[in-house]
Amino acid sequence: MGNFLASMPGAVAQGLIWGIMAIGVYITFRILDIADLTVDGTVCTGAAVCAILVTSGVNIWLAMLIAAIAGILAGALTWFFHVVLGIPAILAGILTQLMLWSVNLKIMGGANVAVSSRTFNVLLTQMDVPMSLIFLGIAAVVIIAVLYLFFGTEIGCAIRATGCNGAMSRAQGINTDVMKLIGLALSNGIVAVAGAVLCQYQGFSDINMGKGAIVTGLASVIIGEAVIKHISKNFAVKLAGVFVGSVIYWIVYQTVVFFKVDTDLLKMLSALLVAVFLGVPYLKKKIGGKKVKGGAANG
Numbered sequence: 001m002g003n004f005l006a007s008m009p010g011a012v013a014q015g016l017i018w019g020i021m022a023i024g025v026y027i028t029f030r031i032l033d034i035a036d037l038t039v040d041g042t043v044c045t046g047a048a049v050c051a052i053l054v055t056s057g058v059n060i061w062l063a064m065l066i067a068a069i070a071g072i073l074a075g076a077l078t079w080f081f082h083v084v085l086g087i088p089a090i091l092a093g094i095l096t097q098l099m100l101w102s103v104n105l106k107i108m109g110g111a112n113v114a115v116s117s118r119t120f121n122v123l124l125t126q127m128d129v130p131m132s133l134i135f136l137g138i139a140a141v142v143i144i145a146v147l148y149l150f151f152g153t154e155i156g157c158a159i160r161a162t163g164c165n166g167a168m169s170r171a172q173g174i175n176t177d178v179m180k181l182i183g184l185a186l187s188n189g190i191v192a193v194a195g196a197v198l199c200q201y202q203g204f205s206d207i208n209m210g211k212g213a214i215v216t217g218l219a220s221v222i223i224g225e226a227v228i229k230h231i232s233k234n235f236a237v238k239l240a241g242v243f244v245g246s247v248i249y250w251i252v253y254q255t256v257v258f259f260k261v262d263t264d265l266l267k268m269l270s271a272l273l274v275a276v277f278l279g280v281p282y283l284k285k286k287i288g289g290k291k292v293k294g295g296a297a298n299g
Contacts, residue, residue, distance in 0.1 A: 009129045011254035015247030016136035017201055018216055021194035022224075022242045023143060025217030027187040031151070032163040032180060037093035038078045039217060041100030042071045042188045043210030046195030048107040051115050051205035064196045071192025074100060075184035082184075083177050104207055112206040115199065132201065139197075140243050143190070148236040159183050212267050219270045220246035222277040 021043060028036040046067040053063035074096055081092035105111070150156045161169045162179040169176050191213075199205040224245025228237055249270075257263055 007254050007258060008251065009133060011250045012247055013129060013132050013136055013201065014253075015250035016133070016140055016243060017194060017198050018250065019140060019220060019243035019246035020143060020197065021191050021213060022217040022220035022246045023147070023239065024187040024189075024191035024194065025214065026221050026239070026242050027147075027183055027190070029218065029221060030163075031160055032183040032187075034082075034089045034163075034180070034184070035093070036075075036078060036184060036187065037090060037214055038074055038096045038100075038184075038188055039093075039191045040210045040213045041097035041104065042074050042191040043195040043198070043213045044104045044205070044207060045070050045074060045100055045107070045210075046192030047199035047205035047209055048104045048113070048195075049192070050196035051113040051199050052107055052109075055113065055115055060200075064193060067192045067196040068189045071195075072185040072189040074192070075186070075188030076181060078188070079181045079184045083180055101207070108205060108207070111208075112204055114204045136197075140240075144236055144239045144243075147239055151235060155179075155182065212270075215267060215270045215274060216246075216249065218274045219249050222274055223248050226277065 021039065024042075025036075025039060028034045049067040049070045050060075050063045053066060054060055058066075077099070078089075078092045078096040081087045081095055082089045085092075087095070151160060158169070158174045159179045159182060161172070161174060162176045163183070166176050169179075195205075195210065198209065202209075221242055222245065224241035224243070225238070227244055227248070228241035231237060253263075253266060256266055
């Protein structure tokens with residue numbers, strides 16, 4: 001049990017890092033109402049760009065900024081496929097994700113790039129787990145605060161309106177195509193930052209590190225919503241809930257690993273969890289509707 005408890009801080013750190021990625025998923029999935037699969041590729045893009053730049057002597061902060069820009073460009077490409085070429089959003093994300101696989105291989109010059117503690121001049125590679133938790137906790141608060149303020153602006157409200165009702169938004173004079181561009185770019189920029197932070201924490205960038213990220217992100221969003229839905233409907237609380245959901249997800253993952261459950265099944269369990277949380281509200285509504293109709297008929 002002591003070893004199990006000792007592994008929890010590392011699980012929380014992983015949860016906070018992937019929580020940054022899940023925030024990007026939340027923006028497209030909940031705010032824009034778009035199922036964007038680009039994130040599976042963008043995580044690796046952020047990690048690859050950051051690793052290559054830092055191993056070349058670039059300052060870590062500049063490397064993370066460039067990684068974010070790379071993610072923004074990936075989101076813009078998905079927008080181009082979806083809005084300009086008229087490709088369905090889910091297929092547009094898949095196409096960008098496939099393209100990023102080749103791009104990421106070219107960036108890294110191979111399947112992975114190792115980064116030792118001597119390579120990085122600051123941040124997570126030189127920190128122990130407690131310090132990493134403090135840094136990641138502060139990062140989470142900053143991200144929540146910045147997004148809360150941004151989505152309270154005129155542009156942020158326009159993005160939220162676009163996801164809520166595109167037709168009504170256009171009738172109010174909102175350029176929904178531009179709002180989708182901003183939303184997809186912002187989402188994938190944040191996801192790329194998560195990849196850059198992850199490569200620092202793990203000490204390497206790998207072509208497979210974003211595989212299944214969309215499932216992890218959706219699981220984090222849905223678990224977080226289940227936890228905080230009775231607490232508050234405040235937007236900042238909802239964003240915080242995404243981090244909470246991600247931490248819970250990784251604690252469960254660490255528990256599975258510790259008790260030697262087959263980790264190959266974790267992605268399947270995550271997918272089933274997402275399916276249950278998405279499907280149950282629909283089934284409850286459907287069953288409730290039948291009961292109401294039945295009651296009306298009996299009356």
